[in-house]
Amino acid sequence: MAYSESIKKSQDILACGLCETDTKIKVKCMDCDLYMCQKCTDKVHAKFKNADLHVIVALKDIHSHTDDTDAESDFKPVKCKDHRKQLCCMFCITCDLLLCPVCIAKTHHLHQMEEIQQFCQKKVEIMKKVQIQTNSKMEKLIENSNIMAEIKKSRSFEIEQNILREETQAKEVQSKCLRLLKEHKEKTETHSELMSRKELEILQDKNDIKTVIQQVENEYKLRNTEEFLAAVRHMHSKLDSIDKSTSKNR
Template structure:
């Protein structure tokens, strides 16, 4: 038909479907599904084939021609009580009558009531499907967290049972020792009693000899008297030696405890809270490093060799910006200055914006930094090192730049991959760091070594979310005030929280809060956590309040 290309579809300004210029709609042809002005009705539509058989309805009477399948009854206009609503104004989201259209809504987007309702139903169905999918995902993630807690519960139960087993073994051993002690004490008492009886018998014998001496004295027989005296003297000397020995032997029992009984064991329920207070969309390529200063400002280094100082006040305000740095610098604040890695060097950016070389570590490549209360920890990029055994992987520096200690990768135990991606300290002397692939897949482990470079533990992720297919991708490790560790797992969109002993406390799935791919992090002077991540493929810097770990 000649008019088919000019028919106005839904969500257009209501105008004549034939001339497409006149907005003074008078009628609708129910057969052609066209709104028409008076002129086109008489001059154009009348020439259509069988036009005289078409159902032409005045705009004010459209409500009486509602489709038989419609579930909606005519609605009186709130502003014009004698009029019935015939359209939906999509611009104002109101039901309108012909007078409303003519007076107020002429240039607005219009739709038929039935069509608009059908569209709303479809929108609600789509929204319901989306909500259903989100609910299923949320339930899945909640169930995963429940499985993790169940696994931890089983581990705790096994530890308690092991301790109970040890306690039973100690109890059994103590009962055996008690029995042994009683038997020994009984033998000792019998021995003392025997010695006492022997001495008493000797004393009786002496008394008998003494009586014999007295009798001999009374008999006036000198020879027999002196014989009896000699016999008495011999017995007395013998007994005197036995009761006045030069040495003394006695068996004495002693208890030597050699069992550690965990009398202080207890169950502690920790309430972990994690709340995103603010999200800031970042207009930069990527954040390569982040740190904070003593004034509460945030410093970031992006992938375009630029360093920015940001002030946090309602939003993020750039205070300073520095460019032309080589490589992708790692930045850390030291007093009023900023330390940054730059190929073979660690540079220092002073408060007056002057940059100097703090320490040249050639031919090594410093890759990550950590500033503690009394020293600087430097982690190396060993990806291009020819000899990865003798190459230093971690160096301790004083605040004057002097080397305190060097850790080499002898036996390739401390570093099994390419680089120390991030590091921090626990209990001052222990160093926790990420043993990571440099530019490939970010696969890595978290390692803790003591002051002497001996590995205390390795954390390789958790089997509930990490596997050969979904491997552990740690990017940053931070120590909290409670001496626990927060680890960002970029590819699995999660934060792992572990204790200083490398034991898992919990895993936080950031997708539940709309965040993906958590990367570099820092904790500012107020204890607030800052996380670089993605949300709908946009770079996001999140301001997070946490407690419990």
């Protein structure tokens, strides 16, 4: 009896999340986190993308319903910027925007959409793959840089030895040999400085990548949806910039 009175009280207080006028709440969409009247359930929500896959629970069964997603770590809900009483429930891939049910019904119902948690989880998986690929790429770049430095060092030593042997064999070419040796050392120093700068640039890129990935990981841990997506965009922008810079310097 007390439970029935509680349900009736909820119906009297709540308004439909779609029409925002009807207070005779009948169901709740667990995917949209939305209370609805029967009319909006049949006429409006039914037009949502993948609405047939949403979990609709009668209001009287809300307290006994076990949401399978409770065990998962969800991103924090976001209030709609255009409809402050609504929580966003979908991500519009077409417009790159977070949407509430009212946004979907009014403007975005024909757009390509995806449930926010699923969309963010996909970005998390992309982040993990990018981290693995980036670490592998940076290790390869550093390895190649070290190999090039060793080859240049070996060649430099060989050249110096040849020049010194020529100097001992013929005093008449001593002046020429000394000049060649000086020129060679200048080139070697210049090349060494260049290699050092490149190595510093590589290490800086690596640190920058670690920083942006750490930012994404931090936002992922905090489950801040908008900040997480912004951090993901920044990560992709930084990686594109590094790839362009690396390709240009090859």
